[in-house]
Amino acid sequence: MKSLMKYMLLLAMTTMTTDIVAQDLKTGYLSDGFLYRHDINPAIANEEGYFSIPFLGYINADMAGNFGYEDVIKKNPLYPNQSDKKMTSFMNPYLSQQLNGFASGDNIINGRIKETIFSSGFKKWGGYNTLELNVKASANANIPFKLFLFAAEATNNIYNIGDINISAQSYAELSFGHSRKINDKLRVGGKAKLLVGLADAQVKMKNVEANLKDENKWIISADAQADVSMSGFKYLSKTKDYNIQDGTYQHVNDVEASPKGPSGYGLALDAGVVYKLNDDITLSGAIQDLGAIIWTNDHQATNDAKSFVFDGFHDVSVDSSSPDKLDNKADKYTDQMLDFANLRDKGDKGTRVTGVGATVTAAGEYVLPSYRALKLGLMGNLHINGPYTWTEGRVLANISPVDWFDGSVSLGVNNFATCFGFLANFHTKKFNFFLGMDRICTSGLSKEFIPLNSNGGISMGFNIKM
DSSP states (O other): OHHHHHHHHHHHGGGGGTOOOOOOOGGGTTOTTOTTGGGTOTTOOOSSOEEEOTTTSOEEEEEEESSOHHHHEEEOTTTTTTOSOSEEETTOTTOSOTTTTOOSSEEEEEEEEEEEEEEEEEEETTEEEEEEEEEEEEEEEEEEHHHHHHHHOOOSSEEEEEEEEEEEEEEEEEEEEEEEESSSSEEEEEEEEEEEEEEEEEEEEEEEEEEOOSTTOEEEEEEEEEEEEOTTEEEEEEEEEOSSSSSEEEEEEEEEEOOOSOOEEEEEEEEEEEEEOSSSEEEEEEEEEEEEEEESOOEEEEESOSEEEEOOSSSOBOOTTOSSBHHHHHHHHHHHHHHHHSEEEEEEOOOEEEEOOEEEEEEEEEEOTTOTTEEEEEEEEEEEOGGGOEEEEEEEEEEEEETTEEEEEEEEEESSOEEEEEEEEEEOSSEEEEEEESSOOOSOBOTTOOBTTSOEEEEEEEEEEO
16 A cells, blocks of 8 residues: 555656746846846836847746755665665655655645747837747646655554645747836736647646554545646557456556647736835736636546555465465455556546636835935735645845946745845846846755755846847
8 A cells, every 4th residue: 555655656746857936037026127027017118128039038947845855865874884775765764854844734846947939128109018929838746745644654544645736737928018107106017918738737636545544454545637638649558457357447557749739729918017106115016827728638537446445454365275365365456456546548528728827926116215226125926826826025135336237136935945036137238138046046956957955946038139
């Protein structure tokens, strides 16, 4: 039974190597020279027009979580005397603090990467306009603490593990934005986005429970379902005979993915407002990515049996004269396990709708009267995305000592960790280059280049100013 739960845990944790949260560089919010502030608040307008160098205008990758690689993979206490392996998993019973690093409730990792194919900003029609083509991809995991607890202990107890959620999504986004002044104090803006879905996958394990309290009977239960929307996708199944019961079964043992075009279409909206309270204080708020994608297919797979009962502790005879031999008992339980643990292809269920995750932002900015090149600010963010929802508060500072350069720093506190950010922004009359992070990766990387604490990221871009 423990091996099954370990398998479920490993499945849930596969996203750790691919999570790269849809978010833009918030540390640059106070920088007048940061050309992409309109992606955080569409009401913000640049002083000048620009166009991006294709594929290099804005690259943003970020990941955030309350557990990470260093919590799962630890130094082996048995090395080198009793083991030749330097590293081990948190499930090693010889570790003194197996579960150190995991949150007592939900353990979440969110990540996203954004690639700007083309972006342009220009003044026309009584305001400031933006046109952008982006590709976005995200991966998320929400794993209950009790799954880690069960994997580490597996003692005679009842583990009400709850729900495990894993998702990944990618889409292209074509947006047009317009910002305009209403009066000397108020500016508003919005963006309309056409979304072209490339792929979406969701794996849900509902009501996972391991009841090991009865020494004579173990009950493992879960309702597992996988939904994948992608053109050219299909599950690959293997047909086998049951061990002792009549008939055959098919189980998904691989997938084939050869994308042939869009898999869905959708719309999203951004809206924002900037209000200048006085010469020193500015307030602003926005909502991003309020929308959804309608996918044209839903390749679904589920487990047929929702529970597995093992009660073969005391009723197994090894006497060769017994009609109920140990091998037969083992075959019986194997057949039951196949129906419970393996996913079965249920075919294409038709269209389905998914959100893309909306973000609400509120901010305040203060310019020092005695030194107007220095700005201070506060920002709050709420990312709404079902089981992957998170909140963050951030303190920001920006200084513009010369016309062609400004720098920003920030300190953020969110559901996962405390993080530091920076922005170095070079903006001459004709050229812009920036480099920044909202989460400086201070813990280092594994040999597989995975951030050890799952908090890190980078943003950079090259643009031509007009």
